Amino acid sequence: MPVLIPPAERSQDTRVGAPAWREAAKAITQKAHHLTDRCGQEAVTMWQPKDSVRDPHVARHLCRAAYILPWRFRVEMLKGGGTLEKPPPGEGVTLWKGKMKPPAWHARLPLPLHRDARALQTAEVVHAHARGARLTAARLCRAQHQINGQLRLLLRQREATDRRLSEVRKGLLINQQSGKLRGYRPKSEKVPDKADSMLTWEKEELKGMKRKMEKDMEKSEALLKALASCRDTLAFCCKERLQAVDLMNQPLDKVLEQAGRHSWVNLSRVPSPRTQGQKTPPPDPVGTYTPECATALYEAKRLLMESKDTLLEMTKNEEDVREQQQEISDRVCASLAQKMRETLELKERMNMTLGLMRGTIHRCTKFNQEMYITRGLIKGPLSKRHLETREKLDRPLVRVYQRHVGTQLPEASRLAQGTDKLQRHISHMEKNLKELLATHKNLTRNLNCKKIGYEVDYNVVRLRLRQRHPHMCYEQAQRLVNDWDPRTPPRVESDAATK
Template identity: 30%
Template sequence: MAVPSVGSATWRDASYRTIRLAQGVRLYPFSSLPSTASSQEEIRPEGETTQRKGTSRPPPTPAPFHRDLIGNTCNAFACGYMRETRSSLYILRQALWETDCHIQKLQKQREILERSHANTRRDIVTNNETVQLRSRRPMTERYPDKVDPLIQEERSSLLDLKRYTELQLYEVSRLLKVLYSHRQRLYECCRQKGRVLDIISESGRPQSRGQKTPAGGSLLGAENKDSQSARYDALKTCERFRNIKPPNWNKLADCTELKDSVTQGLRQKAEETSRIRDDVTLALGDVKNMIQRQQRMYEELEGSYQLQLGPESSLDLTVRERLDRPLVRILQRHPGTQLPESTLICQGSASLEQALSKAQDRIGVLHMIQMKLREDQENKMWGERIDRAATRLRVKSAKGRGERLCL
């Protein structure tokens, strides 16, 4: 139940005006700055405005401990700034460490690619040397064989591998340039942050990565945004490079099987040439034996032919055949008893002459075959030597792969 007013309104308002006047001129506690709890939110570094919004009362009266209060507040602000700076520095160093790890992986990969590229170039040189060495074979040994297409296939595969390795080296160099720029930027940010950490309390330790960090607090200046931007760009670049990394980056296409097949083909060709040369050597011995037999037969036929011809003159004391022997003269007295002795002797002489001509022709053919066999034997010997030299060249090049990184 409201109490009814008895006094006049003017009288009552005059009293309340006095009360409000007393409240307006009351004394405030001794304080010249905000409390320590909210000091880090109110104090701004030099150059920033510190005006309060919506305050129209006069400034408070400084307390007797004004200097100590200002000193404690500034010390609290400095310690908070150092804590946030150290946390930010910790995060930047983590990003710098991850960037360095990624750079080291790419550098190792580049070394592997450079070694592979150098070995590929060396294999190409070995392939060219093999072709040049095989081109020195005799003309009869230059018939196309199964090794020639293998060598051409090896060369095309090596050229493709060389181009693929060069593209990978270019890509790795491009990635490293980008990461080097990010690392330099992170290093500059860490160096700038480290300049304010000469004095810091033991309690100013950085928080773990899973917790909320004050790295983006209001105490840090505008340079912290640049640091955070550098960290974000570096981590994003590393993640992007990690995602775009091809699956067969560490599994380079190798021509080892093809190169081994070429070497094995050269070795088999040399062994086959050796077997053929052995057969040619045996055939050469048989031909030599046949020539000797034909020569003896020719000499015997020639002697028989000379005996068949008889002496050159009838006055020769060694004449054995005489067509005017007494027995023949008595037999020829009767008609129709002519002996074919002279005819048969002439026919035998002609037959022996033909046999001598054929034997001489056979001996000439055998000499020609012997000459061809000797030439083929020598060509097979040089072909085998060249193929074995090409095999040793390729084996030596494969064994010395780790000792030579560039050509």
């Protein structure tokens, strides 16, 4: 007979399974669900950006709205009362149709085209390095060309300065020649005058100009060496940069135009209005623009500015020295010409005085000769046979007067007194005539000295005008000074031998 189980007490839980059994199944299910969510989330987030991972503290249905909210266009109020929609700032593609701007995608796992992407990225790096090397080489090459141009300008200015220095040295030789030539003047004409002072002043001024030009030559020589060294450094750096762009056929000048500048050293030039100039990159030891290139370009820029200032200064000094030397030479020639005019005036006065003195000497000589004849006539004849009757003292009338006492006739005493007085006058006339002759001789000698002095000054002026002409070089003037000394007599033997 079947056994009947007594009916259990009626409860609210109608499930038959045990709670432990049910909890175990729920735990397994929950664990599987969490594992599925975690694996799915991790599988998705590995190739999504970091900012796209949802916040665990935000509800699941609100994560997407919170994530897309920054992508929406922003509405701005205008002053007139209207509105203007603008995309959010940042990188990314603007979707104007959807009024959204998603940010740039950055995956954390390599995508299927990762190898091609890395190859493209490597090619971009290589091309960027080549472009940087080409741009740096173009800058270095342009700086080298500008340094070469500055070197040529400096060399030309050095040639002009050297010619001016040669003219100054020739001026010193001309001054020395003038002093030596004026040494030919007679002793009476060697009295120090303003012409000698002007020659001394000219010598001191020319020495100052010579020192000034020599300093310019030394400064330009040092600058020339620095520019040449900088040019060699730029050429070496440019050659190194060009090793990376040997296979690139784009001209270097085109690179500078693409960079927006026609020169890298001369920054004062306005760039082309169609392109915006690129800023100078910072020096990078492992990049294309190395510190050595930066130092070389900075040195080129500094030397370029310094050379421009030096060129301006040398040009100004050369022009000032030329004008000053011309003015000094003209003033010396003017002083010598003034001395010649004064000498000519004195010479004319002396010549007139000599003419008057010559007439006086002739008259005095003639009068003295007549006095000698008169003295002979007064003294009477030398023989008694030449006596006339009226000259004898034993004439009858004279004898009658001689008989009376105290009646001494004055004929003999008066003749004796007249003869003595005439002799004294003749002696005084001879003395005066001697003084006239001595003075005439001295005046003639002074006139000859004045003539020699005038000729010497004229020859000095002529020599100075001829020697300062540009066709007369320094060596010719130097040979003239070395072969000529006024203190020594002319070499007649050598002249005869040459003839």
